Amino acid sequence: MADKKGGAKGGAKGAPAKTAAGKRGLYKIEGGKLVRARKACPKCGPGVFLAEHKDRTSCGNCGYTEFKAKAA
Numbered sequence: 001m002a003d004k005k006g007g008a009k010g011g012a013k014g015a016p017a018k019t020a021a022g023k024r025g026l027y028k029i030e031g032g033k034l035v036r037a038r039k040a041c042p043k044c045g046p047g048v049f050l051a052e053h054k055d056r057t058s059c060g061n062c063g064y065t066e067f068k069a070k071a072a
Contacts, residue, residue: 026049028035038049041059050057050066058065 026037028037040046041048041064043062043064048061050059056065056067
């Protein structure tokens with residue numbers, strides 16, 4: 001077979017490795033109970049969080065988007 005030109009083996013170049021430490025910021029412990037720090041996607045259900053952007057919140061799984069109200 002012919003060799004593929006360009007690209008790196010096994011994934012994107014320079015992409016940071018995901019760790020479990022990034023998930024710690026999604027939850028808080030208040031009064032001995034686990035509380036979700038971000039809003040869950042209404043289409044996908046609990047366990048899929050909405051990403052927070054400057055002007056909107058969006059789901060990376062289904063694409064659901066809520067736009068934030070503009071400050072007057």
